[in-house]
Amino acid sequence: MSYNTQMEAARKGIITQEMESVAKKECIDVAALRDLIAQGSVVIPANINHASLEPCGIGRGLKTKINVNLGVSKDCCDFASEMEKVRLAVAMKADAIMDLSCFGKTETFRQKLVQSSPAAIGTVPVYDAVGFYDKELEDISVEEFLGVVEKHARDGVDFMTIHAGINRETGRRLKNNPRLTNVVSRGGALLFAWMEINNRENPFYEYFDDLLEICRRFDVTISLGDACRPGSIKDATDASQIQELIVLGELTKRAWEKDVQVLIEGPGHMALNEIAPNMLLEKKLCHGAPFYVLGPLVTDIAPGYDHITSAIGGAIAAANGADFLCYVTPAEHLRLPTLDDMKEGIIASRIAAHAADLAKGVPGARQWDDQMSEARRNLDWAKMFELAIDPEKARRYRAESQPEAEDSCTMCGKMCAVRNMNKVLSKVNII
Template sequence: MSYTTQMDAAKKGIITREMEIVARKENMDAEVLRELVAKGQVAIPANKNHKSIDPEGIGTGLRTKINVNLGISKDCPSIDAELEKVQTAIDMKVEAIMDLSSFGKTEEFRKRLIDMSPAMIGTVPMYDAVGFYDKELQDITAQEFLDVVKKHAEDGVDFVTIHAGINKSTADIFKRNPRLTNIVSRGGSLLYAWMELNNQENPFYAYYDQLLDICEEYDLTLSLGDACRPGSINDATDASQIHELIILGELTLRAWERNVQVMIEGPGHMAINEIAANMLLEKKLCHGAPFYVLGPIVTDVAPGYDHITSAIGGAIAASSGADFLCYVTPAEHLRLPNLDDMKEGIIASRIAAHAGDIAKGIKGAKEWDYKMSKARQELNWERMFELAIDPEKARRYRKESMPEHEDSCTMCGKMCSMRNMNKVMAGKNINILREDD
């Protein structure tokens, strides 16, 4: 039996090769996974033209995945520098990479990225349109925007962020409800500007069926972008954000009717006490579609440390139902991240994702922590390094400050609680001041 997309196959009762791979990774029965894909509660972004992909699932009952944003800009146009980051991200086993290139002819970087990456690849075609056509924003036509999406799909991109929810009605809500930071989404702000300059409806909303044609042809997953995500905790959970979310829920159902997989993108900047309610709202209003969040960043006052503010919010979001976390680096709000910034962002995001998985009861999550605790109890340093999220840093810290006694560290020495409890429970003398017998 033939099928067009993962969702189409799932609805027809077909377990695809991609579903089999994801089910093995998640220790899940493939039939259970198929049912979740059929319902739209799990997406498996895997473009038919992305030959190097090692598929991953995003959604209900699965491990929380993380995404890394990379790409060239006008001020930092080096493709080789970005590809070095790509290889490092792949080595660190990230599940997704988004190419957010926003300068010049981006096709070379995008194609090389897709060719080398087993991780799923996402893009925001809106960023590419100005450089692709070498036109000012106002002069780009609705059809040209759609054509850029098709070009990305042909190249093998697995998911695209499309800000289809910032339509005329959402724009009217935004105008009537002033915000401190207006529209901070780069793609969303460009679309809003295009709509205002041309006095036209959002082309991705007006020609949504044509967009779905492209997605269906290539099994391109739609990541419905949140143009009105809050850019400050002051603007969180306001009328613009919620109105757009309602529109995204309607667009989700239209996509599913065409067997197009969907993810929903979410905030943004948000106080801790609002995160759980926002996760519930998304799942309710968007019919259980996978939720992809940026952060949330829980305070606005920590430039240089936003990998931490984001990890705090990401852990709470994941524990409350978010399925996919977009990493944030220490360079957020300041500059294009360098290689070290990217590494820190990845580790912080992985910690948040894993913490969320523990709370959600994801199979195998607590077992990882059990193994680490067992290694600590046994003072088995090599095993601790093997189990660490960042083994390289753990080994380096240990090596930089070696203790006098191998069964301790330089913080506690022979007062180490693990060492002494092991000894006393084995009926041995502790010998803190004297040499061991």
């Protein structure tokens, strides 16, 4: 029995190799996974042309996944250094990598990225359109926008951010309800500008069916972009954000009618108390589609530390239903991230994802923590390093400050509670 997409296969009762691989990694029943894909609650981004892919599942009941952004800009155009970031992201177990390159001819880099990365690859085609056609934004035609989408699909991109929800009506809502930070989504701002200059509807909204045909042909998962995501906590949960979310829910149903897999993208910047209600809103308005969030950043006052503000929000978001976290680095709002920035961002996001998995009771999540606690009780430093989310840093800290007693650390020395309890309970002298 033939099929074009993972969703179509699932709806026909077919269990694909990708489903088998994901079910094994997630320790769940493959038939149950197939049913979740069929109803749209789980996606497996897996372009038919991405031969090096090690598929991962994103959605209900699965481990929270993380995405790493990279790519060149006009001010920092070094594809070799971006490939170093790719290698680091893969080594640090990122589940997905988004190429957000927005300058020059990016085709060669994108193709090399797809060929070399086992992680799912995402892009934002509208970023590439200006450089690809070497045209002013307002001069790019509908056919050319769709042409870039098809080019990315042919190159093997697994999921694409498409800002189809910022249509003319959403734009009116935005203008009638002024914001502190307006539109902070780069793709959203480009399309808003294109619509305003040309006095036309968003091409990705108007020609959504043509977009779906491309995605169906290559099994590209549509990540419906949140052009109106809040760029400050003041703008969170406002009229334009909710208006766009309603449109995204409608587009989700249209995509599912064509057996195209869908992710929904979300905020953004948001105060702690608004995060859980926003997760509920998305799941309600977008019919349980997997939710992909940038942060949310829970305060606006920490440039240089936004990997922390993001991790706080990401843990709360994922514990309340978000399925996919986009990492944020300490360089957010300041510069293109370095390798060190990337590492900090990945670790912070992985901690947030795991903390949420503990709260959600994801199978296997607590076992990792229990193993670490057992190693600490036994003062088994080698095992602690092996289990650490960042073994290199843990080993370095231990090596930099050596204690007098090997079964302690320089914080407590022989007064170590764990050491002394072990000795007392085994009836051995403490000192």
